[in-house]
Amino acid sequence: MRIDVTEGQVQANKQVLGMKERRQVPDKDPWPVAPEVRKMGVKGPSFKPQMEGLKRTLRVTNPLARECLGELMGTFVLLMFGCSASAQVKTSRETKGQYLSANMAFSVGVMSAMYLCKGVSGAHLNPAVTLSFCSLGRVPWVKLLPYTLCQVLGAYLASGLVFLVYYDAIMDFSGGNLTVYGANETASIFATYPAAHLSLSSSILDQVVATAMLMLCILPLDDQKNSPAPDALIPPIVAVVVLGIGMSMSSNCGGAINPARDLGPRLLTLTAGWGTEVFTCYNYWFWVPMMAPLLGGMLGSGMYLVFIAWHLPDLPTNRPIDSSSTKPTTEVWKQPPAPEKEGVELKTAVF
DSSP, X not given: OOOOOOHHHXXXXXXXXXXXXXXXXXXXXXXXXXHHHXXXXXXXXXXXXXXXXXXXXXXXXXXXXXXXXHHHHHHHHHHHHHHHHHHHHHHTTTSSOOHHHHHHHXXXXXXXXXXXXXXXXXXXXXXXXXXXXXXXXXXXXXXXXHHHHHHHHHHHHHHHHHHHHTHHHHHHHHTTOOOSSSTTOOGGGTSOOOXXXXXXXXXXXXXXXXXXXXXHHHGGGGOTTXXXXXXXXXXXXXXXXXXXXXXXXXTTTOOOOOHHHHHHHHHHHHXXXXXXXXXXXXXXXXXXHHHHHHHHHHHHHHHHHHXXXXXXXXXXXXXXXXXXXXXXXXXXXXXXXXXXXOSOOOSOOOO
C-alpha cells in the first residue's frame, strides 16, 4: 500500500521528532479554550490564565448581589440611550433628532439592556415590573427593595454621565441657567414633566394606563400556556412595545412608565444644579411618575390573569419544554453556580 506524503508533512514530522530528541514539547496555546466552551463547539480564544485569576478575585458569589449588579447595569444602559437622545434633540433644537428619535433611542436602550442582563437578573429594569412579578409569585418579595434601589442608582449614574457628555451643549442651550420652566428649560432632558394643560387626575390616569398596557403586552411573551415568543426574541419584542407606548401615550407626561427611569434622573438634576425646583414644580408633581406606574403595573398584571391566563388550557404534565426556544413561566432560583458554570438561570426576562 502506498501512502502519499507531502513535503510539508515531512518537514513537520522532522521538526516534531527533533523536539522529542531534545526533550522539548511544542508551545502550549497561549489562549486556551475553556472546557465548557469547547463542549459548545465554539472556536476561538478564551480567558488568559492571568484573567482567570482576576475573574475568581472579582466574581460576586452572592446570587442576590449578582442580580442587583445586573439590574444596575441594565438600567444604566437603558438611561444612557434614552437621556442621551433627549439631550441631543433638546440642545440641537430638533436639528439633530426629533420626538420620534428619542422614543426610538429608549426602545433600543430597552433591547440592549435586556440582552445585557436578562441572564443574570431577568432584566426587570423597572420597579413596577419587579412589584408586579412579586405579586404574581414569580419573584420573592425580599428582592423588591434591592432591585428597586439598584435600578434607581443605575438611572442616576447614567444621567450623571449624560450630563457630563452634554454639559457644554446644555450650558450653551440654557445660557448657563438650569431651569425647569421656560423655552430654554433643560430639566426635561432627564426626568419627566407634565404638559401645561394637564390636570393631576389626567396625569395619574395617563401613567396607570400606559404601565398597565406595558405589563399586559409583555406577560404573554413567556407564558407557556399562551403563544410564547422565543427567548432570544423577547428583548426586541419588548422594545417594540415600549416604542409603541412612547409614540402613542407620552405627550401628556413624558411616558415614564418606570419609577426608576424618572426618580434617578430627577435626583441627578437636584444635585447637578437645577435645585429643589425639580421636586416642587407643578405643585409637587414628581410623585405621579413614581407611584402611578406601580399601580398601573399591578392593574395590567391583574387584567392579564383575569381575562387571559386563567382561561388558557392547562399544559399536559408530560409535555416536553424546549429550553432553547422558550422558557417556562415558573422562576427557578439556583444556588451559587459551580466554578465551571456561570450565571443564574432565570426564566423571566422582561422590561
